[in-house]
Amino acid sequence: MQSSPLQSRPRHPEPLQLYLASQSPRRLQLLEQLGLSPVVIIAEIDETPEPDEPPDAYVTRIAAAKAQAGWARLPEAPTGPLLAADTAVVIDGRPLGKPADAETALSMLALLSDRTHEVLTAVTVLAVGPEGARAPSQRQCLSRTAVRMRKIEPSEALSYWESGEPRDKAGAYAIQGLGAMFVESLHGSYSNVVGLPLYETAALLREQGIEVLRS
Numbered sequence: 642m643q644s645s646p647l648q649s650r651p652r653h654p655e656p657l658q659l660y661l662a663s664q665s666p667r668r669l670q671l672l673e674q675l676g677l678s679p680v681v682i683i684a685e686i687d688e689t690p691e692p693d694e695p696p697d698a699y700v701t702r703i704a705a706a707k708a709q710a711g712w713a714r715l716p717e718a719p720t721g722p723l724l725a726a727d728t729a730v731v732i733d734g735r736p737l738g739k740p741a742d743a744e745t746a747l748s749m750l751a752l753l754s755d756r757t758h759e760v761l762t763a764v765t766v767l768a769v770g771p772e773g774a775r776a777p778s779q780r781q782c783l784s785r786t787a788v789r790m791r792k793i794e795p796s797e798a799l800s801y802w803e804s805g806e807p808r809d810k811a812g813a814y815a816i817q818g819l820g821a822m823f824v825e826s827l828h829g830s831y832s833n834v835v836g837l838p839l840y841e842t843a844a845l846l847r848e849q850g851i852e853v854l855r856s
């Protein structure tokens with residue numbers, strides 16, 4: 642008689658602890674959406690782009706720097722991998738970060754109005770290296786989503802700024818919030834726009850022994 646998948650499930654050792662070097666509530670929620678409960682590590686880094694740095698190189702460098710800074714702050718010998726990410730909205734080849742003030746947010750929204758832009762998120766996962774290695778091993782991925790926005794009137798952009806939502810969001814909008822009213826269509830990963838591409842993230846974590854679906 643054949644055993645059913647339920648009967649033949651192997652027993653697993655204790656799951657590894659995942660660390661998240663991010664202050665973004667969205668990244669925590671996205672990992673929780675996968676059923677994971679990471680320990681959050683606070684690590685600040687300088688996010689200034691280098692002169693003429695291409696956007697993909699920029700987000701990749703910043704995600705790695707966030708991960709390295711987080712790794713250095715781990716309170717204990719890590720018992721599992723650490724993840725960090727960086728998201729930028731890219732238009733005319735320039736990365737837009739989080740707006741510092743109303744004027745910057747309004748000019749970002751004016752740039753995005755009635756056009757298609759790209760959202761790039763780089764994800765870095767660090768894990769304890771092979772025995773004897775001093776540095777952690779590093780894996781990275783980069784996800785791109787094309788987002789088409791409708792025309793945004795300046796008065797709407799001002800009301801949107803006053804809602805408080807654009808303040809801590811790359812490109813001064815949140816697709817998961819009120820900002821969805823400006824998004825006509827998108828091509829690619831939705832979770833990537835919110836701050837963490839879940840398909841790619843689950844694959845990276847799986848390589849490091851974090852199973853999203855433990856079967």
Ligand SMILES: Cc1cn([C@H]2C[C@H](O)[C@@H](COP(=O)(O)OP(=O)(O)OP(=O)(O)O)O2)c(=O)[nH]c1=O
Nearest residue numbers: 663664665727728810811814815816834835836
């Ligand atoms: C475009 C877009 C960005 N965002 C957010 C995701 C990120 O939190 C933020 C981009 O800034 P990041 O610098 O990538 O991240 P962060 O500073 O918020 O968090 P940390 O560096 O500690 O990990 O913008 C949305 O929430 N929705 C959106 O639609």
